[in-house]
Amino acid sequence: MSETSVVHGPHAHAGPSLRRMMLEVILALLPATLYGFSQYGWPALFLFLTCVLCGLIIEALCLRLQKRPLRALGDGSALLSCWLLALSLPPWAPWWVALVGALLAIGLVKQLFGGLGQNLFNPAMAARVILLIAFPVEMTRWVQPLALGSLPAPGFLESLQITFGGAQTDAYSSATLLGHVKTELSRGTLLSDALADIYRPLQALLGERAGSMGESSSLLLALGGCFLLARRVITWQAPLGLTLGLALPALVMYLIDPLRYASPLYHLLSGGFMLTLWFIVTDPVTCPASAAGRLLFGLLCGVLIYLIRTYGSYPEAVAFALLLMNAATPLIDRYLRPRIYGRNRQGAALQPFNRRAP
Amino acid sequence: MKWNRWRGGVHPAGRKEESSAQPIRRLPLPELLFIPLQQHVGEMAMPVVGVGQRVLKGQLLAAGQGNISAPLHAPTSGLVRALGEYSAPHPSGLPLPTLVLEVDGDDRWADLEVAADPFALAPEDVCRRVGEAGIVGLGGATFPSAVKLELSLRRGIDTLVINGGECEPYLTSDDLLMRERAAEVITGARLIRHAVQARQVLLGVEDNKPEALAALRLAALGTEVEVQSVPSRYPMGSDKQLVKWLTGREIPAGGRAADAGVLVHNVATAYSVARALVHGQPLVSRIVTLAGGAMAHPGNWEVPFGTLISRLIEGAGGYLQTPARLVMGGPMMGMQLPRADVPVVKGCSGVLALSAAEVAERAPEPCVRCANCVRGCPQGLMPLEMAAYIRNGDLKGAQALGLKDCIGCGACSYICPSNIPLTHYFNYARNELATMARQQRKLDATRRLAEQREARFAREQARLAARRAAAMAQTEKSQ
Numbered sequence: 001m002s003e004t005s006v007v008h009g010p011h012a013h014a015g016p017s018l019r020r021m022m023l024e025v026i027l028a029l030l031p032a033t034l035y036g037f038s039q040y041g042w043p044a045l046f047l048f049l050t051c052v053l054c055g056l057i058i059e060a061l062c063l064r065l066q067k068r069p070l071r072a073l074g075d076g077s078a079l080l081s082c083w084l085l086a087l088s089l090p091p092w093a094p095w096w097v098a099l100v101g102a103l104l105a106i107g108l109v110k111q112l113f114g115g116l117g118q119n120l121f122n123p124a125m126a127a128r129v130i131l132l133i134a135f136p137v138e139m140t141r142w143v144q145p146l147a148l149g150s151l152p153a154p155g156f157l158e159s160l161q162i163t164f165g166g167a168q169t170d171a172y173s174s175a176t177l178l179g180h181v182k183t184e185l186s187r188g189t190l191l192s193d194a195l196a197d198i199y200r201p202l203q204a205l206l207g208e209r210a211g212s213m214g215e216s217s218s219l220l221l222a223l224g225g226c227f228l229l230a231r232r233v234i235t236w237q238a239p240l241g242l243t244l245g246l247a248l249p250a251l252v253m254y255l256i257d258p259l260r261y262a263s264p265l266y267h268l269l270s271g272g273f274m275l276t277l278w279f280i281v282t283d284p285v286t287c288p289a290s291a292a293g294r295l296l297f298g299l300l301c302g303v304l305i306y307l308i309r310t311y312g313s314y315p316e317a318v319a320f321a322l323l324l325m326n327a328a329t330p331l332i333d334r335y336l337r338p339r340i341y342g343r344n345r346q347g348a349a350l351q352p353f354n355r356r357a358p
Numbered sequence: 359m360k361w362n363r364w365r366g367g368v369h370p371a372g373r374k375e376e377s378s379a380q381p382i383r384r385l386p387l388p389e390l391l392f393i394p395l396q397q398h399v400g401e402m403a404m405p406v407v408g409v410g411q412r413v414l415k416g417q418l419l420a421a422g423q424g425n426i427s428a429p430l431h432a433p434t435s436g437l438v439r440a441l442g443e444y445s446a447p448h449p450s451g452l453p454l455p456t457l458v459l460e461v462d463g464d465d466r467w468a469d470l471e472v473a474a475d476p477f478a479l480a481p482e483d484v485c486r487r488v489g490e491a492g493i494v495g496l497g498g499a500t501f502p503s504a505v506k507l508e509l510s511l512r513r514g515i516d517t518l519v520i521n522g523g524e525c526e527p528y529l530t531s532d533d534l535l536m537r538e539r540a541a542e543v544i545t546g547a548r549l550i551r552h553a554v555q556a557r558q559v560l561l562g563v564e565d566n567k568p569e570a571l572a573a574l575r576l577a578a579l580g581t582e583v584e585v586q587s588v589p590s591r592y593p594m595g596s597d598k599q600l601v602k603w604l605t606g607r608e609i610p611a612g613g614r615a616a617d618a619g620v621l622v623h624n625v626a627t628a629y630s631v632a633r634a635l636v637h638g639q640p641l642v643s644r645i646v647t648l649a650g651g652a653m654a655h656p657g658n659w660e661v662p663f664g665t666l667i668s669r670l671i672e673g674a675g676g677y678l679q680t681p682a683r684l685v686m687g688g689p690m691m692g693m694q695l696p697r698a699d700v701p702v703v704k705g706c707s708g709v710l711a712l713s714a715a716e717v718a719e720r721a722p723e724p725c726v727r728c729a730n731c732v733r734g735c736p737q738g739l740m741p742l743e744m745a746a747y748i749r750n751g752d753l754k755g756a757q758a759l760g761l762k763d764c765i766g767c768g769a770c771s772y773i774c775p776s777n778i779p780l781t782h783y784f785n786y787a788r789n790e791l792a793t794m795a796r797q798q799r800k801l802d803a804t805r806r807l808a809e810q811r812e813a814r815f816a817r818e819q820a821r822l823a824a825r826r827a828a829a830m831a832q833t834e835k836s837q
Contacts, residue, residue: 011717012527018726352618
């Protein structure tokens with residue numbers, strides 16, 4: 001025999017490796033990302049590269065400090081976290097926002113909690129929330145999409161100025177749909193008027209609107225998500241729960257008073273919902289492990305998004321709702337376990353079979 | 359379409375065509391047979407033959423002792439050459455008391471006791487004869503079959519399940535047995551039904567064995583045996599899962615199949631019961647699958663117990679390449695053999711010579727809680743959580759999560775994308791817990807003895823004091 005140590009079974013193994021699963025998620029994100037670059041031009045690309053590069057360097061540093069092998073960098077988890085973070089940033093944000101974001105996501109939320117698999121919160125969403133609270137101006141300065149190469153779009157050098165040089169971008173700025181509606185409603189405008197010239201579902205589907213890179217094209221994100229479902233990298237429970245959790249309250253309120261409350265479609269197509277639906281709420285590390293747990297997790301997440309969007313003071317709710325539910329994950333895992341064979345739901349052994357019983 | 363009766367499970371590549379293409383073959387008898395005295399669960403068998411004694415095929419070599427044990431019979435005729443320690447087919451390779459039989463080549467049967475009509479025997483007699491034939495669970499558990507039969511007869515069950523699942527990849531010994539000897543499998547099933555007085559007999563075969571199904575259905579025509587096709591999903595051949603699928607009942611946690619009103623026996627066990635009762639032949643050989651990427655000629659061989667595995671592989675054409683790992687049993691639950699010069703025993707359903715590519719060993723990575731193991735677990739456990747508890751040394755915590763309900767099927771380890779050896783964790787924890795329980799019992803016994811000693815001492819003191827007081831009183835009175 002070529003080996004002397006005795007190995008326990010199974011003596012076969014199958015299924016994709018961790019690295020492969022991560023790469024497939026990144027592959028699913030690629031269409032939406034590329035489309036984001038084309039919509040928001042060079043600054044978006046620069047910001048994205050800054051975020052990902054910083055993230056990888058920080059991950060490497062942390063691994064080094066913990067004396068772990070650097071090959072763990074190759075599992076793709078840091079790349080994926082930073083990729084998702086970059087997709088949720090305003091595309092024309094300055095470079096240091098990306099740097100601080102990467103530091104928070106990888107350094108604080110992931111590695112400080114023990115590295116891959118140990119983090120309680122989703123690194124990208126936690127970093128986004130901290131950034132939003134710490135740098136509200138930079139994190140809410142959105143721009144209308146300007147197709148790469150079109151006349152009003154900034155050129156290469158101008159874009160370098162935007163990302164790295166602190167150039168003023170106010171000339172281009174514009175509110176997101178959610179932000180606009182929130183402002184208008186708070187001024188007492190009717191919803192129909194607030195939505196009149198800004199809300200077009202088809203546009204939301206395709207992504208020609210102000211927002212972060214990952215929020216823009218719902219269609220491409222859904223395409224990537226379906227690919228992951230088909231490849232069995234993600235499961236359907238959490239996305240279904242999230243959709244129901246957001247759409248059902250929205251539908252009820254919309255039927256009660258369509259003048260004040262937006263339609264379910266509006267909620268499903270706006271903000272970071274699509275990105276969350278396919279790529280965040282399905283993050284295995286921070287969501288419950290059982291099928292029922294994942295369904296509940298998604299459901300509560302959706303309800304929270306609706307509540308925060310409708311009654312909260314922030315226009316965007318996804319990241320907040322997700323963090324709250326991340327914190328509840330251990331609790332859900334504790335109480336929602338699958339029933340064990342031969343036991344009832346309470347964990348007691350089943351009654352023995354009695355031949356004489358009817 | 360039957361309702362999906364249990365969740366979980368995995369779909370490993372079958373790899374069965376390689377060994378199922380050829381019929382069951384036999385090899386020339388080897389010169390020596392090495393027969394370990396422990397080939398079953400329970401007490402070791404006690405030799406009843408002496409060194410230098412001539413024995414005939416089927417003659418009793420060692421008798422079972424105690425409540426749970428099984429006798430051993432001579433796999434062929436020859437001379438008892440020695441009784442000594444010999445390496446057992448076990449990952450440890452540790453030696454076991456073993457009878458060495460020098461084969462004379464005549465292969466002459468001893469006089470066999472045959473019942474005219476085994477179905478006319480009393481159920482208790484059938485159980486006794488099964489026990490005397492040395493039959494044990496041939497699916498791999500090697501639990502003495504007669505013990506199970508007697509328990510089921512006493513306890514009263516209504517359903518007999520015959521397990522033709524054979525869900526382990528590579529293995530086809532049951533498949534070939536069902537194809538070629540379907541009639542005897544059915545007879546065995548009917549005899550077992552008679553022995554335990556069951557109301558119905560369900561024979562479940564995975565649907566990846568259409569030829570076996572056809573043969574069994576034909577053989578079962580006009581009998582009370584109901585042959586059912588079950589989906590190919592690992593571990594369908596586990597008794598808990600097969601019982602659930604066929605009857606809709608679950609075996610209560612910590613209980614036996616009889617607690618669900620069911621008795622489960624493997625098809626090869628049923629076949630052996632037929633051989634024992636119809637022909638009077640005790641269990642002296644079995645069908646062994648040789649397979650794996652490193653095996654030159656995969657196939658099935660009927661092998662007398664005690665044949666060295668190295669000898670068997672050599673006779674079957676040897677290796678194609680140096681195997682990366684030798685496994686006894688299937689790749690999912692089988693155990694690694696550190697060496698090939700160990701004997702074939704009753705529990706040996708197959709020997710796999712796996713190539714490096716098949717073993718596909720990869721370094722473990724951190725758990726990302728993908729929960730593939732939760733989805734794959736046929737028992738409804740959360741392997742990732744149990745492993746996390748065990749890694750942190752909280753074995754009791756893991757037990758509270760259902761460690762004892764784990765059937766060790768390996769489905770979780772098989773599909774873990776981080777290659778975490780989950781099954782290994784669970785076996786480790788179970789062993790540790792068993793050791794702790796043993797130590798606790800020992801401590802309790804010591805404490806009880808000490809307390810009893812103290813109580814005895816105190817009683818003795820009290821008695822002496824009383825006597826002294828009485829004597830004093832006596833003296834005072836007399837003065």
